[in-house]
Amino acid sequence: MIKYIILFILLITLYKAEAQSSALELGNDLYAKGYYSKSIEAYQDHTNKADVYDKIAKAYIALGNYDKALLNYEYSVKANPDNTLFKFEYAKLLNKIKQYKAASDVFYTLVVTDSLNPNYHYELGLVLEKLKDSTTQDRFLKAFRLDSTHQKAIFRIAKHHLIKRHHKTVDDFIDIGLKSYANNKELISLKAQNFYWKEDYHKSIKWFEKLVELDERTLFVYEKLREIYIKVYNFEKAIEYGVLALNLDPKSPENMFALGQAYEQQALLYNNEDDYKNAEKYMKAAIEILDRPLDGEYLKLAGVYSSQKKYKExxxxxxxxxxxxxxxxxxxxxxxxxxxxxxxxxxxxxxxxxxxxxxxxxxxxxxxxxxxxxxxxxxxxxxxxx
CATH class of the missing domain: 1.25.40 (Serine Threonine Protein Phosphatase 5, Tetratricopeptide repeat)
Known part of the structure; x- marks a missing residue:
């Protein structure tokens, strides 16, 4: 009789273990396939919730329900107080939903637990940046010193020094970053901007053109190239990028007017009637849209007219x-x-x-x-x- 009781208990235990394993596997499979709500239902069938709180939280994040995600991360951290990964994900969610003070508290705890983890310092730096804390850069520098290939930390450091116009420091950090990731668009953009602010326009063009080669065909890149090509008197390229910028933002009066100016400069250089007409066209179109004092724009349009001896206009x-x-x-x-x-x-x-x-x-x-x-x-x- 005792044998049968023991056998029965073993069968029940195996059944429960199999059921838990099945619920976990089903939840993981559903999550991987994008069935987030169904994966949550499967995880909730798991009897040991401490093992699945973090998985439920991730599924809620995928659904965009941050309140329930946060709640499940709180359960997860309480149930697994020594699990630093759960704390890390919890802190990142706090940052995402703009609970910066709470996020910084968790990140500080993680830094104390493992001061050699560069990502803890980096993520703490991001939160401190939002809190306008004066030690923000110290955290990014610490992350960099722990991992000199940390691209995100390098970007934050270089960007900070670009704002301060510390051109040499910017170049030094960017060059280190590009050694390990030559096509980092964010660092290439900072390098192009750094040369721009140093008024080294030809080198700035080189790096902005590098962004175009990497398919970073953004309005910012096109506008900068248009502006810089005007500065180096390459009006043909300025017009090319002016057209591309306007194609991306066709209702922008600023881009219309800037394109008109590029045509004006080329017209003055070559005395080309078509360029004058295009200068008129884009400047007039911009003036019709602009909603602010326009004396400067009218003054430039008058210059286009007078260059063509259209004095009355x-x-x-x-x-x-x-x-x-x-x-x-x-x-x-x-x-x-x-x-x-x-x-x-x-x-x-x-x-x-x-x-x-x-x-x-x-x-x-x-x-x-x-x-x-x-x-x-x-x-x-x-x-x-x-």
């Missing part, structure tokens, strides 16, 4: 610019100069200079305006004498 545009910002002496002075070229009547020219002198008696253009006015009056007097 240039004058009209400058008059609009003055309405946008009546205190801009330079715009008013440009208008006076254009009137002198466009008007045939000497009295009209004289009146334009007199109005400018009266309106801007302290302008830096005053001496020039007074000299021109004097010459025009002399010209008028000589005509009367004749």
């Amino acid at each position: 240039a004058i009209e545009v400058l008059q609009i610019a003055i309405k946008e910002n009546p205190r801009n002496a330079f715009t008013y002075f440009r208008l006076v100069l254009l009137k002198e070229v466009y008007y045939e009547d000497v009295d009209a020219k004289i009146k334009a200079y007199e109005e400018f002198i009266k309106k801007f008696p302290k302008s830096r253009y005053l001496t020039f305006a007074q000299s021109k006015l004097s010459k025009l009056k002399e010209e008028k007097f000589l005509k009367i004498e004749d």
